[in-house]
Amino acid sequence: MIYRLSIKNYAIIDQLDISFSDNLTIITGETGAGKSIILGALGLILGERADTKALFRQEEKCVIEGSFKIGKYELKEFFRENDIDYDPNTIIRREITTDGRSRAFVNDTPVNLTLLRELGEKLIDIHSQHQTLQINSAAFQLFVVDGFAQHAELLLEYKQKFKQYRKLKVKLEEFIEQSNSGKAETDYIQFQYNELESAKLIDDEQHDLEQEQQTLSHAEEIKRNLNHAHYLLNEGEAPIIVQLKEAISVVASLEKLNDQLNAIGERLKSAQIELKDLSGEVEQLAENTIVNPSRLTEVNERLDLIYRLQQKHRLGSIPELIALMNELGTKLNLFNNLDEEIEQLKIQIGQLAKELSVVAVNISKNRNKAIDEVEKEVTFLLKEVGMPNAVFKIDNTLLPEDQFTQTGIDQIRFLFSANQGYQPIDLSKAASGGELSRLMLAIKGLSAQYSALPTIVFDEIDTGVSGEVARKVGNVMHKYAENMQVITITHLPQIASKGQTHFFVYKENKNGQTSTGVRKLNEDERVREIATMLSGENPGENAILNAKELLLTN
Incomplete structure:
Protein backbone atom coordinates (compact mmCIF):
# COMPACT_ATOMS: atom_id res chain seq x y z
CA MET A 1 0.00 0.00 0.00
CA ILE A 124 -1.87 -0.12 -7.46
CA ASP A 125 -4.82 -0.31 -9.85
CA ILE A 126 -5.93 3.18 -10.87
CA HIS A 127 -9.43 3.20 -12.33
CA SER A 128 -10.44 6.47 -13.94
CA GLN A 129 -13.88 7.41 -15.22
CA HIS A 130 -13.10 6.83 -18.91
CA GLN A 131 -11.78 3.34 -18.13
CA THR A 132 -15.31 2.20 -17.27
CA LEU A 133 -15.77 1.49 -20.98
CA GLN A 134 -12.94 -1.02 -20.59
CA ILE A 135 -15.48 -3.42 -19.15
CA ASN A 136 -16.85 -3.94 -22.67
CA SER A 137 -13.54 -5.24 -24.02
CA ALA A 138 -13.10 -8.97 -24.45
CA ALA A 139 -9.56 -8.77 -23.07
CA PHE A 140 -10.72 -7.20 -19.81
CA GLN A 141 -13.59 -9.65 -19.39
CA LEU A 142 -11.21 -12.56 -19.87
CA PHE A 143 -8.76 -10.96 -17.43
CA VAL A 144 -11.50 -10.84 -14.78
CA VAL A 145 -12.36 -14.52 -15.18
CA ASP A 146 -8.68 -15.52 -15.12
CA GLY A 147 -8.20 -13.51 -11.94
CA PHE A 148 -10.89 -15.58 -10.24
CA ALA A 149 -9.58 -18.82 -11.75
CA GLN A 150 -6.21 -18.31 -10.06
CA HIS A 151 -4.26 -20.29 -12.67
CA ALA A 152 -1.39 -17.94 -13.49
CA GLU A 153 1.14 -20.77 -13.84
CA LEU A 154 -1.10 -22.63 -16.28
CA LEU A 155 -1.59 -19.45 -18.32
CA LEU A 156 2.16 -18.90 -18.39
CA GLU A 157 2.73 -22.46 -19.60
CA TYR A 158 0.12 -21.96 -22.32
CA LYS A 159 1.57 -18.63 -23.44
CA GLN A 160 5.05 -20.12 -23.71
CA LYS A 161 3.79 -23.06 -25.77
CA PHE A 162 1.60 -20.79 -27.89
CA LYS A 163 4.55 -18.50 -28.60
CA GLN A 164 6.57 -21.50 -29.76
CA TYR A 165 3.56 -22.77 -31.74
CA ARG A 166 3.10 -19.45 -33.55
CA LYS A 167 6.84 -19.23 -34.23
CA LEU A 168 6.82 -22.67 -35.86
CA LYS A 169 3.66 -21.82 -37.82
CA VAL A 170 5.27 -18.63 -39.19
CA LYS A 171 8.41 -20.59 -40.05
CA LEU A 172 6.32 -23.23 -41.82
CA GLU A 173 4.53 -20.57 -43.86
CA GLU A 174 7.87 -19.06 -44.86
CA PHE A 175 9.24 -22.45 -45.89
CA ILE A 176 6.13 -23.28 -47.90
CA GLU A 177 6.34 -19.92 -49.65
CA GLN A 178 10.03 -20.52 -50.39
CA SER A 179 9.23 -24.00 -51.64
CA ASN A 180 6.43 -22.77 -53.91
CA SER A 181 8.51 -19.96 -55.35
CA GLY A 182 11.51 -22.28 -55.60
CA LYS A 183 9.63 -24.90 -57.58
CA ALA A 184 9.18 -22.37 -60.37
CA GLU A 185 12.95 -22.25 -60.89
CA THR A 186 13.89 -25.72 -59.69
CA ASP A 187 13.30 -27.27 -63.11
CA TYR A 188 15.58 -24.74 -64.77
CA ILE A 189 18.26 -25.17 -62.09
CA GLN A 190 17.97 -28.93 -62.45
CA PHE A 191 18.38 -28.62 -66.25
CA GLN A 192 21.48 -26.46 -65.82
CA TYR A 193 22.94 -28.83 -63.25
CA ASN A 194 22.24 -31.91 -65.39
CA GLU A 195 23.83 -30.25 -68.40
CA LEU A 196 27.01 -29.45 -66.50
CA GLU A 197 27.10 -32.79 -64.71
CA SER A 198 26.64 -34.77 -67.95
CA ALA A 199 29.58 -32.84 -69.47
CA LYS A 200 31.84 -34.61 -66.92
CA LEU A 201 34.25 -31.69 -66.91
CA ILE A 202 37.87 -32.14 -65.76
CA ASP A 203 39.86 -29.22 -64.40
CA ASP A 204 42.80 -29.13 -66.89
CA GLU A 205 41.30 -30.89 -69.90
CA GLN A 206 40.69 -27.75 -71.91
CA HIS A 207 44.41 -26.99 -72.30
CA ASP A 208 45.18 -30.60 -73.29
CA LEU A 209 42.34 -30.69 -75.77
CA GLU A 210 43.38 -27.44 -77.38
CA GLN A 211 46.93 -28.78 -77.75
CA GLU A 212 45.64 -32.04 -79.23
CA GLN A 213 43.40 -30.11 -81.59
CA GLN A 214 46.40 -28.16 -82.85
CA THR A 215 48.31 -31.38 -83.45
CA LEU A 216 45.47 -33.23 -85.16
CA SER A 217 44.59 -30.24 -87.33
CA HIS A 218 48.19 -30.09 -88.73
CA ALA A 219 49.11 -33.78 -88.53
CA GLU A 220 50.08 -34.16 -92.22
CA GLU A 221 52.25 -31.03 -92.15
CA ILE A 222 53.90 -32.08 -88.89
CA LYS A 223 54.59 -35.63 -90.12
CA ARG A 224 55.97 -34.41 -93.45
CA ASN A 225 58.32 -31.88 -91.90
CA LEU A 226 59.49 -34.27 -89.20
CA ASN A 227 60.31 -36.88 -91.82
CA HIS A 228 62.19 -34.23 -93.81
CA ALA A 229 64.14 -33.23 -90.69
CA HIS A 230 65.03 -36.87 -90.08
CA TYR A 231 66.06 -37.16 -93.74
CA LEU A 232 68.39 -34.18 -93.39
CA LEU A 233 69.94 -35.60 -90.24
CA ASN A 234 70.46 -39.20 -91.32
CA GLU A 235 69.76 -39.62 -95.01
CA GLY A 236 69.97 -37.55 -98.13
CA GLU A 237 73.02 -36.79 -100.27
CA ALA A 238 74.96 -35.25 -97.38
CA PRO A 239 73.43 -36.23 -94.04
CA ILE A 240 74.29 -33.85 -91.20
CA ILE A 241 75.31 -36.64 -88.82
CA VAL A 242 77.67 -38.18 -91.48
CA GLN A 243 79.26 -34.81 -92.17
CA LEU A 244 79.64 -34.24 -88.41
CA LYS A 245 81.42 -37.61 -88.16
CA GLU A 246 83.90 -36.49 -90.84
CA ALA A 247 84.44 -33.20 -89.01
CA ILE A 248 85.27 -35.14 -85.85
CA SER A 249 87.91 -37.20 -87.76
CA VAL A 250 89.49 -34.07 -89.24
CA VAL A 251 89.73 -32.33 -85.85
CA ALA A 252 91.07 -35.51 -84.23
CA SER A 253 93.95 -35.61 -86.77
CA LEU A 254 94.98 -32.10 -85.70
CA GLU A 255 94.75 -32.50 -81.91
CA LYS A 256 98.52 -33.26 -81.66
CA LEU A 257 99.27 -29.97 -83.24
CA ASN A 258 97.07 -27.80 -80.99
CA ASP A 259 95.88 -28.64 -77.47
CA GLN A 260 92.77 -26.42 -77.84
CA LEU A 261 91.47 -28.75 -80.51
CA ASN A 262 90.96 -31.45 -77.89
CA ALA A 263 88.09 -29.48 -76.37
CA ILE A 264 86.60 -28.80 -79.77
CA GLY A 265 86.76 -32.46 -80.61
CA GLU A 266 84.97 -33.39 -77.42
CA ARG A 267 82.25 -30.85 -78.13
CA LEU A 268 81.80 -32.20 -81.65
CA LYS A 269 81.45 -35.70 -80.24
CA SER A 270 78.81 -34.43 -77.79
CA ALA A 271 76.96 -32.72 -80.64
CA GLN A 272 77.09 -35.96 -82.58
CA ILE A 273 75.55 -37.88 -79.69
CA GLU A 274 72.88 -35.19 -79.24
CA LEU A 275 72.02 -35.13 -82.92
CA LYS A 276 71.70 -38.92 -82.99
CA ASP A 277 69.24 -38.68 -80.05
CA LEU A 278 67.37 -35.86 -81.76
CA SER A 279 67.20 -37.80 -84.95
CA GLY A 280 65.66 -40.73 -83.08
CA GLU A 281 63.12 -38.55 -81.36
CA VAL A 282 62.19 -36.80 -84.60
CA GLU A 283 61.77 -40.16 -86.27
CA GLN A 284 59.64 -41.41 -83.38
CA LEU A 285 57.48 -38.24 -83.41
CA ALA A 286 56.98 -38.62 -87.11
CA GLU A 287 55.90 -42.22 -86.65
CA ASN A 288 53.57 -41.27 -83.77
CA THR A 289 52.00 -38.41 -85.64
CA ILE A 290 48.89 -39.98 -87.08
CA VAL A 291 46.37 -38.32 -89.29
CA ASN A 292 43.09 -39.15 -87.44
CA PRO A 293 40.04 -37.25 -88.70
CA SER A 294 37.61 -39.07 -86.39
CA ARG A 295 39.64 -38.15 -83.28
CA LEU A 296 39.84 -34.57 -84.49
CA THR A 297 36.07 -34.56 -84.78
CA GLU A 298 35.78 -35.85 -81.19
CA VAL A 299 38.17 -33.18 -79.89
CA ASN A 300 36.39 -30.43 -81.78
CA GLU A 301 33.01 -31.56 -80.44
CA ARG A 302 34.34 -31.69 -76.90
CA LEU A 303 35.85 -28.22 -77.16
CA ASP A 304 32.66 -26.89 -78.75
CA LEU A 305 30.72 -28.17 -75.72
CA ILE A 306 33.16 -26.52 -73.30
CA TYR A 307 33.14 -23.22 -75.22
CA ARG A 308 29.32 -23.25 -75.41
CA LEU A 309 28.96 -23.83 -71.66
CA GLN A 310 31.46 -21.06 -70.90
CA GLN A 311 29.68 -18.65 -73.22
CA LYS A 312 26.24 -19.59 -71.85
CA HIS A 313 27.24 -19.02 -68.25
CA ARG A 314 29.66 -16.18 -69.06
CA LEU A 315 32.57 -17.98 -67.47
CA GLY A 316 36.13 -18.35 -68.72
CA SER A 317 37.37 -21.68 -67.44
CA ILE A 318 36.39 -25.22 -66.59
CA PRO A 319 37.07 -24.75 -62.82
CA GLU A 320 34.51 -21.92 -62.86
CA LEU A 321 31.99 -24.19 -64.59
CA ILE A 322 32.60 -26.92 -62.01
CA ALA A 323 32.14 -24.36 -59.20
CA LEU A 324 28.83 -23.28 -60.78
CA MET A 325 27.70 -26.90 -61.02
CA ASN A 326 28.45 -27.42 -57.31
CA GLU A 327 26.55 -24.23 -56.46
CA LEU A 328 23.54 -25.40 -58.45
CA GLY A 329 23.75 -28.76 -56.72
CA THR A 330 23.72 -27.02 -53.34
CA LYS A 331 20.60 -25.09 -54.33
CA LEU A 332 18.87 -28.29 -55.41
CA ASN A 333 19.81 -29.92 -52.11
CA LEU A 334 18.39 -26.93 -50.26
CA PHE A 335 15.10 -27.27 -52.09
CA ASN A 336 15.03 -30.99 -51.36
CA ASN A 337 15.95 -30.38 -47.73
CA LEU A 338 13.30 -27.65 -47.56
CA ASP A 339 10.61 -30.18 -48.38
CA GLU A 340 11.99 -32.47 -45.68
CA GLU A 341 12.06 -29.59 -43.18
CA ILE A 342 8.48 -28.70 -44.07
CA GLU A 343 7.42 -32.24 -43.21
CA GLN A 344 9.41 -32.15 -39.96
CA LEU A 345 7.85 -28.80 -39.04
CA LYS A 346 4.38 -30.18 -39.67
CA ILE A 347 5.15 -33.04 -37.30
CA GLN A 348 6.48 -30.65 -34.62
CA ILE A 349 3.49 -28.34 -34.99
CA GLY A 350 1.11 -31.27 -34.74
CA GLN A 351 2.77 -32.48 -31.54
CA LEU A 352 2.82 -28.99 -30.06
CA ALA A 353 -0.84 -28.53 -31.01
CA LYS A 354 -1.71 -31.63 -29.00
CA GLU A 355 0.19 -30.25 -25.99
CA LEU A 356 -1.46 -26.85 -26.41
CA SER A 357 -4.85 -28.47 -26.61
CA VAL A 358 -4.34 -30.26 -23.29
CA VAL A 359 -3.32 -27.02 -21.54
CA ALA A 360 -6.07 -25.01 -23.26
CA VAL A 361 -8.73 -27.50 -22.18
CA ASN A 362 -7.49 -27.37 -18.57
CA ILE A 363 -7.55 -23.57 -18.67
CA SER A 364 -11.07 -23.66 -20.09
CA LYS A 365 -12.22 -25.98 -17.29
CA ASN A 366 -10.78 -23.61 -14.69
CA ARG A 367 -12.48 -20.66 -16.34
CA ASN A 368 -15.84 -22.42 -16.40
CA LYS A 369 -15.51 -23.16 -12.68
CA ALA A 370 -14.57 -19.52 -12.02
CA ILE A 371 -17.49 -18.23 -14.09
CA ASP A 372 -20.02 -19.55 -11.59
CA GLU A 373 -18.18 -17.83 -8.77
CA VAL A 374 -17.83 -14.53 -10.65
CA GLU A 375 -21.53 -14.49 -11.54
CA LYS A 376 -22.51 -15.17 -7.94
CA GLU A 377 -20.15 -12.58 -6.40
CA VAL A 378 -20.95 -9.82 -8.92
CA THR A 379 -24.70 -10.39 -8.70
CA PHE A 380 -24.51 -10.12 -4.91
CA LEU A 381 -22.54 -6.85 -5.11
CA LEU A 382 -24.95 -5.42 -7.67
CA LYS A 383 -27.72 -5.89 -5.13
CA GLU A 384 -25.52 -4.13 -2.59
CA VAL A 385 -25.21 -1.09 -4.88
CA GLY A 386 -28.93 -0.75 -5.52
CA MET A 387 -29.53 -3.12 -8.44
CA PRO A 388 -31.64 -5.92 -6.83
CA ASN A 389 -33.05 -7.18 -10.13
CA ALA A 390 -29.79 -7.15 -12.04
CA VAL A 391 -28.74 -10.35 -13.78
CA PHE A 392 -25.08 -10.86 -14.62
CA LYS A 393 -24.01 -13.82 -16.73
CA ILE A 394 -20.82 -14.86 -18.46
CA ASP A 395 -21.04 -16.72 -21.73
CA ASN A 396 -18.07 -18.85 -22.75
CA THR A 397 -17.99 -20.03 -26.36
CA LEU A 398 -15.30 -22.57 -27.11
CA LEU A 399 -13.33 -22.40 -30.31
CA PRO A 400 -12.36 -25.64 -32.04
CA GLU A 401 -9.38 -27.05 -30.18
CA ASP A 402 -7.03 -26.49 -33.12
CA GLN A 403 -7.98 -22.78 -33.42
CA PHE A 404 -5.75 -21.50 -30.69
CA THR A 405 -5.58 -17.85 -29.72
CA GLN A 406 -3.05 -16.13 -27.53
CA THR A 407 -5.35 -16.65 -24.53
CA GLY A 408 -6.63 -20.16 -25.24
CA ILE A 409 -9.80 -21.51 -26.84
CA ASP A 410 -12.33 -19.50 -24.81
CA GLN A 411 -14.37 -16.53 -26.01
CA ILE A 412 -15.66 -14.82 -22.88
CA ARG A 413 -18.63 -12.43 -23.11
CA PHE A 414 -20.33 -10.55 -20.27
CA LEU A 415 -24.13 -10.50 -20.42
CA PHE A 416 -26.24 -8.12 -18.34
CA SER A 417 -29.78 -7.09 -17.58
CA ALA A 418 -30.63 -4.39 -15.04
CA ASN A 419 -34.39 -4.91 -15.02
CA GLN A 420 -36.61 -7.75 -13.95
CA GLY A 421 -38.11 -9.87 -16.69
CA TYR A 422 -35.43 -9.14 -19.29
CA GLN A 423 -32.95 -11.70 -20.51
CA PRO A 424 -29.32 -10.64 -20.13
CA ILE A 425 -27.75 -9.48 -23.38
CA ASP A 426 -24.31 -8.27 -24.42
CA LEU A 427 -23.07 -5.79 -21.83
CA SER A 428 -22.27 -3.08 -24.39
CA LYS A 429 -25.95 -2.99 -25.43
CA ALA A 430 -27.59 -3.41 -22.03
CA ALA A 431 -26.11 -1.05 -19.43
CA SER A 432 -26.44 2.71 -18.94
CA GLY A 433 -23.54 4.86 -17.74
CA GLY A 434 -24.55 4.63 -14.07
CA GLU A 435 -25.12 0.89 -14.32
CA LEU A 436 -21.75 0.39 -15.97
CA SER A 437 -20.08 2.38 -13.19
CA ARG A 438 -21.61 0.20 -10.49
CA LEU A 439 -20.86 -2.97 -12.37
CA MET A 440 -17.27 -1.86 -12.85
CA LEU A 441 -17.01 -1.03 -9.16
CA ALA A 442 -18.13 -4.53 -8.28
CA ILE A 443 -15.82 -6.24 -10.74
CA LYS A 444 -12.77 -4.06 -10.11
CA GLY A 445 -13.00 -4.43 -6.37
CA LEU A 446 -13.42 -8.19 -6.56
CA SER A 447 -10.58 -8.54 -9.05
CA ALA A 448 -8.26 -6.51 -6.86
CA GLN A 449 -9.07 -8.67 -3.86
CA TYR A 450 -8.50 -11.93 -5.72
CA SER A 451 -5.21 -10.68 -7.17
CA ALA A 452 -4.09 -9.57 -3.68
CA LEU A 521 -9.72 17.57 6.98
CA ASN A 522 -10.41 17.33 10.72
CA GLU A 523 -13.85 16.32 11.95
CA ASP A 524 -15.35 19.81 11.83
CA GLU A 525 -13.87 20.56 8.41
CA ARG A 526 -15.14 17.27 7.15
CA VAL A 527 -18.69 18.03 8.32
CA ARG A 528 -18.60 21.36 6.49
CA GLU A 529 -17.15 19.84 3.29
CA ILE A 530 -19.85 17.14 3.14
CA ALA A 531 -22.52 19.75 3.91
CA THR A 532 -21.16 21.84 1.05
CA MET A 533 -21.31 18.81 -1.23
CA LEU A 534 -24.97 18.36 -0.17
CA SER A 535 -26.23 21.89 -0.63
CA GLY A 536 -23.53 24.01 -2.22
CA GLU A 537 -21.39 26.86 -0.89
CA ASN A 538 -22.37 28.34 2.50
CA PRO A 539 -24.40 25.32 3.66
CA GLY A 540 -27.27 25.92 6.08
CA GLU A 541 -28.02 24.27 9.39
CA ASN A 542 -30.02 21.46 7.81
CA ALA A 543 -27.16 20.59 5.50
CA ILE A 544 -24.78 20.57 8.48
CA LEU A 545 -27.12 18.25 10.41
CA ASN A 546 -27.47 16.01 7.36
CA ALA A 547 -23.69 15.85 6.98
CA LYS A 548 -23.26 14.91 10.63
CA GLU A 549 -25.90 12.22 10.24
CA LEU A 550 -24.10 10.78 7.21
CA LEU A 551 -20.84 10.66 9.15
CA LEU A 552 -22.48 9.10 12.23
CA THR A 553 -23.86 6.21 10.19
CA ASN A 554 -20.33 4.99 9.44
Missing part, protein backbone atom coordinates in the same frame (compact mmCIF):
# COMPACT_ATOMS: atom_id res chain seq x y z
CA ILE A 2 1.04 3.60 -0.55
CA TYR A 3 1.38 5.62 2.63
CA ARG A 4 2.97 8.79 1.29
CA LEU A 5 2.99 10.72 -1.98
CA SER A 6 5.28 13.72 -2.53
CA ILE A 7 4.85 15.90 -5.63
CA LYS A 8 7.12 18.76 -6.63
CA ASN A 9 6.82 21.01 -9.69
CA TYR A 10 4.15 19.04 -11.58
CA ALA A 11 1.35 20.61 -13.69
CA ILE A 12 -0.29 23.22 -11.39
CA ILE A 13 1.24 21.64 -8.28
CA ASP A 14 4.14 23.52 -6.76
CA GLN A 15 4.69 21.12 -3.88
CA LEU A 16 2.43 18.63 -2.09
CA ASP A 17 2.95 15.95 0.50
CA ILE A 18 0.06 13.54 1.17
CA SER A 19 -0.04 10.75 3.77
CA PHE A 20 -2.66 8.08 3.07
CA SER A 21 -4.41 5.82 5.56
CA ASP A 22 -4.41 2.06 5.03
CA ASN A 23 -8.21 1.76 4.59
CA LEU A 24 -10.63 4.09 2.74
CA THR A 25 -9.24 7.50 1.77
CA ILE A 26 -11.59 10.10 0.28
CA ILE A 27 -10.42 12.94 -1.96
CA THR A 28 -12.87 15.75 -2.77
CA GLY A 29 -12.67 19.26 -4.19
CA GLU A 30 -14.09 21.49 -6.87
CA THR A 31 -13.86 20.52 -10.53
CA GLY A 32 -10.51 21.64 -11.91
CA ALA A 33 -8.91 21.96 -8.49
CA GLY A 34 -6.31 19.30 -9.33
CA LYS A 35 -7.68 15.99 -8.04
CA SER A 36 -6.98 14.14 -11.27
CA ILE A 37 -3.60 15.86 -11.53
CA ILE A 38 -2.64 14.14 -8.29
CA LEU A 39 -3.58 10.83 -9.89
CA GLY A 40 -1.53 11.80 -12.94
CA ALA A 41 1.48 12.28 -10.70
CA LEU A 42 0.80 8.91 -9.07
CA GLY A 43 0.66 7.39 -12.55
CA LEU A 44 4.15 8.70 -13.32
CA ILE A 45 5.73 6.71 -10.50
CA LEU A 46 3.80 3.69 -11.75
CA GLY A 47 5.45 3.91 -15.16
CA GLU A 48 3.31 6.20 -17.32
CA ARG A 49 5.08 8.36 -19.89
CA ALA A 50 6.06 11.90 -18.96
CA ASP A 51 5.64 15.25 -20.73
CA THR A 52 7.88 18.27 -20.09
CA LYS A 53 4.85 20.51 -20.63
CA ALA A 54 3.63 19.19 -17.28
CA LEU A 55 6.33 21.10 -15.37
CA PHE A 56 4.98 23.78 -13.01
CA ARG A 57 8.14 25.81 -13.47
CA GLN A 58 9.93 25.07 -16.73
CA GLU A 59 13.33 25.96 -15.29
CA GLU A 60 13.16 23.30 -12.54
CA LYS A 61 12.89 19.52 -12.64
CA CYS A 62 9.83 17.64 -11.47
CA VAL A 63 10.24 15.09 -8.67
CA ILE A 64 7.50 12.67 -7.63
CA GLU A 65 8.10 10.19 -4.86
CA GLY A 66 5.89 7.48 -3.43
CA SER A 67 6.49 5.44 -0.30
CA PHE A 68 4.98 1.95 -0.19
CA LYS A 69 4.59 -0.72 2.46
CA ILE A 70 5.10 -3.98 0.57
CA GLY A 71 6.12 -6.43 3.27
CA LYS A 72 2.88 -8.47 2.98
CA TYR A 73 2.83 -8.88 -0.77
CA GLU A 74 5.52 -11.48 -1.62
CA LEU A 75 7.57 -9.23 -3.87
CA LYS A 76 11.05 -10.29 -2.73
CA GLU A 77 11.50 -12.61 -5.70
CA PHE A 78 10.52 -9.83 -8.13
CA PHE A 79 13.13 -7.52 -6.59
CA ARG A 80 15.77 -10.27 -6.65
CA GLU A 81 15.13 -11.21 -10.29
CA ASN A 82 15.43 -7.56 -11.35
CA ASP A 83 18.47 -6.83 -9.18
CA ILE A 84 16.73 -4.21 -7.03
CA ASP A 85 17.40 -3.79 -3.32
CA TYR A 86 14.34 -5.05 -1.45
CA ASP A 87 12.92 -3.02 1.41
CA PRO A 88 9.51 -3.58 3.03
CA ASN A 89 9.22 0.22 3.00
CA THR A 90 9.98 0.80 -0.68
CA ILE A 91 10.44 4.24 -2.22
CA ILE A 92 9.73 4.85 -5.89
CA ARG A 93 10.97 8.15 -7.37
CA ARG A 94 10.47 9.69 -10.78
CA GLU A 95 12.35 12.74 -12.02
CA ILE A 96 11.62 14.77 -15.17
CA THR A 97 14.32 17.23 -16.16
CA THR A 98 13.81 20.55 -17.91
CA ASP A 99 15.09 19.09 -21.21
CA GLY A 100 12.51 16.32 -21.16
CA ARG A 101 14.62 13.45 -19.87
CA SER A 102 13.00 11.12 -17.41
CA ARG A 103 14.62 8.94 -14.77
CA ALA A 104 13.07 6.43 -12.42
CA PHE A 105 14.41 4.85 -9.23
CA VAL A 106 13.25 2.07 -6.93
CA ASN A 107 15.02 2.26 -3.58
CA ASP A 108 17.61 4.48 -5.34
CA THR A 109 18.25 1.81 -7.99
CA PRO A 110 17.76 3.18 -11.53
CA VAL A 111 15.08 1.29 -13.46
CA ASN A 112 13.49 1.61 -16.91
CA LEU A 113 9.81 2.41 -17.50
CA THR A 114 8.96 -1.16 -18.48
CA LEU A 115 10.17 -2.48 -15.16
CA LEU A 116 8.53 0.41 -13.32
CA ARG A 117 5.17 -0.38 -14.97
CA GLU A 118 5.57 -4.05 -14.11
CA LEU A 119 6.15 -3.20 -10.45
CA GLY A 120 3.36 -0.62 -10.48
CA GLU A 121 0.87 -3.22 -11.70
CA LYS A 122 1.66 -5.25 -8.58
CA LEU A 123 1.01 -2.29 -6.26
CA LEU A 453 -3.46 -6.07 -5.00
CA PRO A 454 -2.49 -3.73 -2.15
CA THR A 455 -4.28 -0.62 -3.42
CA ILE A 456 -7.11 0.34 -5.73
CA VAL A 457 -7.89 3.93 -6.74
CA PHE A 458 -11.32 4.96 -8.03
CA ASP A 459 -11.40 8.26 -9.92
CA GLU A 460 -15.06 9.36 -10.01
CA ILE A 461 -16.36 5.86 -10.66
CA ASP A 462 -19.62 7.05 -9.08
CA THR A 463 -20.69 8.87 -12.25
CA GLY A 464 -24.38 8.45 -12.95
CA VAL A 465 -25.43 7.52 -9.40
CA SER A 466 -26.88 9.56 -6.56
CA GLY A 467 -29.02 9.39 -3.45
CA GLU A 468 -29.56 5.97 -1.89
CA VAL A 469 -27.61 4.24 -4.64
CA ALA A 470 -24.61 6.47 -3.90
CA ARG A 471 -24.81 5.47 -0.23
CA LYS A 472 -24.79 1.81 -1.19
CA VAL A 473 -21.83 2.35 -3.51
CA GLY A 474 -20.03 3.98 -0.59
CA ASN A 475 -20.84 0.98 1.61
CA VAL A 476 -19.27 -1.36 -0.97
CA MET A 477 -16.12 0.77 -1.10
CA HIS A 478 -16.00 0.76 2.68
CA LYS A 479 -16.29 -3.03 2.62
CA TYR A 480 -13.45 -3.32 0.11
CA ALA A 481 -11.31 -1.18 2.40
CA GLU A 482 -11.50 -3.85 5.10
CA ASN A 483 -9.13 -6.01 3.05
CA MET A 484 -7.18 -3.50 0.98
CA GLN A 485 -6.32 0.17 0.67
CA VAL A 486 -8.98 2.12 -1.26
CA ILE A 487 -8.52 5.69 -2.48
CA THR A 488 -11.58 7.35 -3.99
CA ILE A 489 -12.06 10.69 -5.74
CA THR A 490 -15.73 11.58 -5.54
CA HIS A 491 -18.29 14.39 -5.84
CA LEU A 492 -20.94 12.53 -3.85
CA PRO A 493 -21.39 13.26 -0.12
CA GLN A 494 -22.86 9.79 0.48
CA ILE A 495 -19.56 8.24 -0.63
CA ALA A 496 -17.33 10.90 0.92
CA SER A 497 -18.87 10.21 4.33
CA LYS A 498 -17.69 6.57 4.24
CA GLY A 499 -13.97 7.31 4.35
CA GLN A 500 -11.70 7.01 7.34
CA THR A 501 -9.45 9.76 5.96
CA HIS A 502 -10.61 12.77 3.94
CA PHE A 503 -8.44 15.09 1.83
CA PHE A 504 -9.68 18.32 0.29
CA VAL A 505 -8.08 19.57 -2.92
CA TYR A 506 -8.24 23.28 -3.65
CA LYS A 507 -6.67 26.02 -5.75
CA GLU A 508 -4.77 28.94 -4.32
CA ASN A 509 -2.92 31.94 -5.74
CA LYS A 510 0.69 32.52 -4.77
CA ASN A 511 2.65 35.40 -6.21
CA GLY A 512 0.18 35.77 -9.05
CA GLN A 513 0.29 32.06 -10.01
CA THR A 514 -2.42 29.46 -9.42
CA SER A 515 -1.39 26.21 -7.77
CA THR A 516 -3.06 23.18 -6.23
CA GLY A 517 -3.12 22.57 -2.50
CA VAL A 518 -4.28 19.60 -0.41
CA ARG A 519 -5.17 19.43 3.24
CA LYS A 520 -6.37 16.65 5.47
